[in-house]
Amino acid sequence: xxxxxxxxxxxxxxxxxxxxxxxxxxxxxxxxxxxxxxxxxxxxxxxxxxxxxxxxxxxxxxxxxxxxxxxxxxxxxxxxxxxxxxxxxxxxxxxxxxxxxxxxxxxxxxxxxxxxxxxxxxxxxxxxxxxxxxxxxxxxxxxxxxxxxxxxxxxxxxxxxxxxxxxxxxxxxxxxxxxxxxxxxxxxxxxxxxxxxxxxxxxxxxxxxxxxxxxxxxxxxxxxxxxxxxxxxxxxxxxxxxx
Ligand SMILES: NC(=O)c1ccc[n+]([C@@H]2O[C@H](COP(=O)([O-])OP(=O)(O)OC[C@H]3O[C@@H](n4cnc5c(N)ncnc54)[C@H](OP(=O)(O)O)[C@@H]3O)[C@@H](O)[C@H]2O)c1
Numbered sequence: 001x002x003x004x005x006x007x008x009x010x011x012x013x014x015x016x017x018x019x020x021x022x023x024x025x026x027x028x029x030x031x032x033x034x035x036x037x038x039x040x041x042x043x044x045x046x047x048x049x050x051x052x053x054x055x056x057x058x059x060x061x062x063x064x065x066x067x068x069x070x071x072x073x074x075x076x077x078x079x080x081x082x083x084x085x086x087x088x089x090x091x092x093x094x095x096x097x098x099x100x101x102x103x104x105x106x107x108x109x110x111x112x113x114x115x116x117x118x119x120x121x122x123x124x125x126x127x128x129x130x131x132x133x134x135x136x137x138x139x140x141x142x143x144x145x146x147x148x149x150x151x152x153x154x155x156x157x158x159x160x161x162x163x164x165x166x167x168x169x170x171x172x173x174x175x176x177x178x179x180x181x182x183x184x185x186x187x188x189x190x191x192x193x194x195x196x197x198x199x200x201x202x203x204x205x206x207x208x209x210x211x212x213x214x215x216x217x218x219x220x221x222x223x224x225x226x227x228x229x230x231x232x233x234x235x236x237x238x239x240x241x242x243x
Contacts, residue, residue: 007032015093019192029057136179
């Protein structure tokens with residue numbers, strides 16, 4: 001398969017302050033992609049951009065709360081103003097509430113839906129015309145196995161990730177004509193702050209590493225031939241196959 005050169009491309013990575021998003025942002029920058037990173041934590045984003053620059057890459061950040069419905073369009077505008085184009089969108093920001101459905105408040109439900117499902121919708125909507133304008137692009141949705149399975153005490157999160165999956169399937173159909181590809185990645189437990197909330201019993205050696213996810217992202221971006229991988233499901237080596 002012929003490998004696509006990513007040098008000179010421009011990417012937005014949401015939730016880039018730590019965990020999976022940070023690993024993806026670093027990996028994209030190492031490929032010569034200019035990265036627009038976003039999250040709420042300015043301190044962690046400053047550290048990310050410093051790390052990118054020390055490795056010879058290009059990175060800029062914008063501090064944003066994606067709970068604000070105006071944030072996605074503003075982020076796309078800033079990216080175009082800063083880099084002049086947009087090729088790749090990684091919808092990675094996510095949050096979780098670990099409570100039974102009975103205990104989940106309306107505010108918690110709405111926050112989980114806003115960050116995991118609504119923000120990717122708004123970011124994709126704002127990004128696609130600009131990707132079409134440069135002849136195509138790629139949207140990568142960091143979903144979860146919770147996008148196709150269910151776990152007790154993760155009602156809002158599971159609903160949001162199922163919504164993200166459904167939205168991504170329709171988006172892929174609608175933007176195919178513009179040479180925009182939409183990929184979903186569905187990991188099991190990854191070694192980040194988030195998994196500590198849900199499975200504090202698991203040790204890092206039993207978890208997927210953020211770098212493993214970043215490698216898959218780079219594979220999807222560089223192997224852009226006639227064969228398209230719509231969705232990648234990744235499980236921990238010790239968890240049950242096909243669960
Ligand atoms: N860890 C896992 O086991 C696992 C498994 C499957 C899928 N995932 C998915 O992978 C993605 C990344 O998760 P992670 O494990 O890396 O978790 P994490 O370490 O908790 O990171 C979450 C990221 O999302 C950002 N974020 C959260 N709320 C935000 C808001 N209101 N506005 C803007 N940014 C916000 C956070 O930045 P700030 O706090 O600085 O805003 C942070 O950068 C999520 O979509 C998650 O659902 C994780």
